[in-house]
């Protein structure tokens with residue numbers, strides 16, 4: 001992954017160098033990024049300790065019962081794969097056909113479907129989900145508040161008669177702020193403020209102090225917000 005600022009050592013989700021503070025992130029060519037995307041430890045989850053660190057977090061964050069998970073901006077499907085290994089069914093959506101092709105190959109034979117589409121308006125029709133899982137994507141989308149409202153509308157409401165659902169759906173959002181000179185991302189407090197009015201509860205989990213998740217020590221802000229309708 002590419003460092004976002006000269007002199008900084010903190011790999012971040014791919015972004016142009018030195019964006020102004022209020023600039024929206026400019027387009028990244030995710031098709032071009034796809035072939036080497038899994039080379040980063042926290043992307044490909046190839047190292048067993050990193051893989052297990054994410055698997056353990058997902059066990060905490062996802063329902064215990066087999067559930068329907070919508071992985072938005074799924075990339076090469078690394079988290080989707082962990083979710084299926086834990087018994088869940090996955091639909092992954094990514095705007096990059098190259099990422100989707102890699103995800104399809106990675107999860108061949110598993111209960112997973114991958115679609116090319118916009119995470120901000122997922123092409124899932126009337127389908128509703130127990131979990132919307134999003135890692136390192138929301139911060140790149142214009143108007144995240146509007147996107148969150150849309151995502152909440154894709155979750156199963158509480159008290160549904162769906163065979164697997166006893167409670168309402170949940171959002172699992174893994175985000176951060178990368179870099180210190182010209183940071184990019186979305187601070188936890190901002191995301192919490194956007195999310196709190198839409199959900200019944202939201203738990204902030206700090207992830208920056210767990211080097212196993214990243215394959216190294218990190219100094220910037222990393223977190224997950226796990227929220228229930």
Ligand SMILES: C[S@@+](CC[C@H](N)C(=O)[O-])C[C@H]1O[C@@H](n2cnc3c(N)ncnc32)[C@H](O)[C@@H]1O
Pocket residue numbers: 013014030031042043072073074075076077078079093094095096099117118119120134135136137140141
């Ligand atoms: C930093 S990668 C994260 C991939 C994956 N979530 C993970 O954690 O490994 C960002 C991903 O979001 C996808 N993406 C960016 N904007 C998108 C959009 N508007 N709709 C769908 N996917 C998008 C990119 O193609 C890329 O695969």
